[in-house]
Every structure is written in C-alpha cells, then in structure tokens.
Amino acid sequence: MRVFLVCALLVQASFVSADPTSSSLRDTLDSYRTAQAFDCRNVSCKRLRSCEEACFKLLQCGQSVRDGDHDGIPCENLCSRRC
Numbered sequence: 149m150r151v152f153l154v155c156a157l158l159v160q161a162s163f164v165s166a167d168p169t170s171s172s173l174r175d176t177l178d179s180y181r182t183a184q185a186f187d188c189r190n191v192s193c194k195r196l197r198s199c200e201e202a203c204f205k206l207l208q209c210g211q212s213v214r215d216g217d218h219d220g221i222p223c224e225n226l227c228s229r230r231c
Contacts, residue, residue, distance in 0.1 A: 193223035203231035 186201050188209035196202050202223035206214040214222035220230035 193225055196223055196226060199227035202226050207231055
C-alpha cells in the first residue's frame, strides 16, 4: 500500500509546479504524511483521534464496522460528513 501511495504522490507532484510552497503540493504532502500516521489496527471509534483517521480505517483498511448505519459517515462521534 505504501508503494501505491508513493507512486500516486510522485505522479501528482509531477503535475504540480516545482515551487515547494505551492498549496497543491503542500496539501498532497500533508495528506501523505497523515496517511502514514494511521494504521489498520481495529480499535473502537472512541479511541480514534480524528475524522480523517476514521475515514482512513473505513476506506483504506476496509473496516466497515466504522459505518454501522451504512450512511457513509464513519464514527459519527467524530465525523459529521461522508469521507
């Protein structure tokens, strides 16, 4: 999975200007760093730190238990919108 993320980052970065302060490049790098901070351990929603982490576990790890009512909003104690 990390190889895919790195490849996606490189492809996207090639379309962004070479200016390292570009907001698009910065957003891409921030999302990559955030994804690296999460893992696929199965813990309760109460133990998660953010909506982004809940979305990562739902979408990247396939933990459908995060969305108990199947409305696309994981861990509704953290998230108020769909991922």
